[in-house]
Amino acid sequence: MEIFKYLEQYDYEQVVFCQDKQSGLKAIIAIHDTTLGPALGGTRMWTYESEEAAIIDALRLAKGMTYKNAAAGLNLGGGKTVIIGDPRKDKNEEMFRAFGRYIQGLNGRYITAEDVGTTVADMDLIHEETDYVTGISPAFGSSGNPSPVTAYGVYRGMKAAAKAAFGSDSLEGKVIAVQGVGNVAYNLCRHLHEEGAQLIVTDINKEAVQRAVEEFGARAVDPNEIYGVECDIYAPCALGATVNDDTIPQLKAKVIAGAANNQLKDTRHGDIIHEMGIIYAPDYVINAGGVINVADELYGYNHDRAMKKVETIYTNIEKVIEISKRDGIPTYLAADRMAEERIERMRNSRSQFLQNGHHILSRR
Numbered sequence: 399m400e401i402f403k404y405l406e407q408y409d410y411e412q413v414v415f416c417q418d419k420q421s422g423l424k425a426i427i428a429i430h431d432t433t434l435g436p437a438l439g440g441t442r443m444w445t446y447e448s449e450e451a452a453i454i455d456a457l458r459l460a461k462g463m464t465y466k467n468a469a470a471g472l473n474l475g476g477g478k479t480v481i482i483g484d485p486r487k488d489k490n491e492e493m494f495r496a497f498g499r500y501i502q503g504l505n506g507r508y509i510t511a512e513d514v515g516t517t518v519a520d521m522d523l524i525h526e527e528t529d530y531v532t533g534i535s536p537a538f539g540s541s542g543n544p545s546p547v548t549a550y551g552v553y554r555g556m557k558a559a560a561k562a563a564f565g566s567d568s569l570e571g572k573v574i575a576v577q578g579v580g581n582v583a584y585n586l587c588r589h590l591h592e593e594g595a596q597l598i599v600t601d602i603n604k605e606a607v608q609r610a611v612e613e614f615g616a617r618a619v620d621p622n623e624i625y626g627v628e629c630d631i632y633a634p635c636a637l638g639a640t641v642n643d644d645t646i647p648q649l650k651a652k653v654i655a656g657a658a659n660n661q662l663k664d665t666r667h668g669d670i671i672h673e674m675g676i677i678y679a680p681d682y683v684i685n686a687g688g689v690i691n692v693a694d695e696l697y698g699y700n701h702d703r704a705m706k707k708v709e710t711i712y713t714n715i716e717k718v719i720e721i722s723k724r725d726g727i728p729t730y731l732a733a734d735r736m737a738e739e740r741i742e743r744m745r746n747s748r749s750q751f752l753q754n755g756h757h758i759l760s761r762r
């Protein structure tokens with residue numbers, strides 16, 4: 399791949415390759431844009447097919463964080479890390495400490511947190527080497543696992559999207575197809591069940607499915623069946639790119655609202671579902687609860703304050719739908735405009751957040 403051509407085309411600032419022979423660390427930190435502040439984004443650990451696939455994932459996810467943080471109203475830029483490896487087998491203490499030293503070397507330009515394949519315990523190890531990490535244990539006065547808060551934000555955003563599609567934001571009696579019932583979606587299903595929604599779930603992990611069936615009375619289907627089930631809402635909560643040429647013709651849902659990052663395989667898939675009259679709650683707007691929660695640690699974590707900010711996801715989804723209707727554009731484009739306009743507006747305010755070039759976190 400022609401890396402510099404790609405970085406130039408999509409305006410990336412920096413990519414850092416980190417390797418540590420002793421621990422086996424192979425990580426890529428991608429910093430997309432720091433106009434609004436230091437780049438905050440999680441660390442994903444995954445078994446990539448190739449190094450190129452890992453680089454592309456880091457780059458796409460980092461850009462997504464620029465838009466997510468901007469749309470959520472955070473004074474933070476976008477970045478992300480991927481660690482190449484199997485999170486079930488390849489983790490060790492030295493690896494996360496070596497990674498922590500690389501983050502420290504960036505001196506606050508990048509702050510990390512959890513993503514798929516990493517946990518609060520991993521963040522605690524990184525914290526041995528750097529302060530530029532969030533989502534660490536509540537024992538440190540921090541916010542811990544972001545997933546339940548992400549789930550709550552998705553639940554609120556789903557209600558806002560339902561209001562636009564069905565005239566009411568009540569999810570009682572609505573049939574919701576949930577793809578992947580992992581950390582976020584398990585908590586999402588709990589909220590939906592409590593509101594009286596009927597759940598259809600799938601996961602490649604049978605135990606996760608069983609738990610949702612037992613606890614929430616969900617109906618289980620095979621992974622490939624989830625797209626075509628009769629339902630009101632499709633909630634993608636596994637990995638990305640599930641809204642694509644193969645799945646769109648199968649969809650019966652009037653709303654797509656879920657936790658996964660990069661749900662549209664390509665932007666043209668956002669155009670197609672818009673033309674079909676499906677209300678799509680843009681991924682990075684609806685799933686911002688986790689980053690809003692961990693970002694609050696930068697001010698000295700306060701759960702009530704963080705949850706109040708997470709509530710804005712409801713109005714942000716409403717705003718995006720409003721712009722989409724007003725300008726006759728798909729919701730993914732409306733969200734991009736909202737994020738880009740904020741970055742432009744705030745371009746000259748950065749100095750108010752960074753004090754003498756040091757991030758507010760340095761107070762900790």
Ligand SMILES: NC(=O)c1ccc[n+]([C@@H]2O[C@H](COP(=O)([O-])OP(=O)(O)OC[C@H]3O[C@@H](n4cnc5c(N)ncnc54)[C@H](O)[C@@H]3O)[C@@H](O)[C@H]2O)c1
Nearest residue numbers: 544545548578580581582601602603636657658659685688
């Ligand atoms: N955890 C957070 O706070 C957070 C925040 C924002 C976005 N996200 C995104 O939400 C998604 C879920 O995150 P998570 O933390 O719950 O991850 P997770 O790994 O706990 O859950 C994902 C689940 O999806 C399942 N899965 C994988 N491939 C599948 C397939 N093809 N069909 C069905 N199920 C499949 C996995 O077995 C797992 O149970 C990810 O895309 C993540 O990037 C998470």
Ligand SMILES: CC(C)C[C@H](N)C(=O)O
Nearest residue numbers: 440511512513544688689
């Ligand atoms: C900083 C985080 C909690 C990041 C989260 N994994 C996300 O994609 O938003």
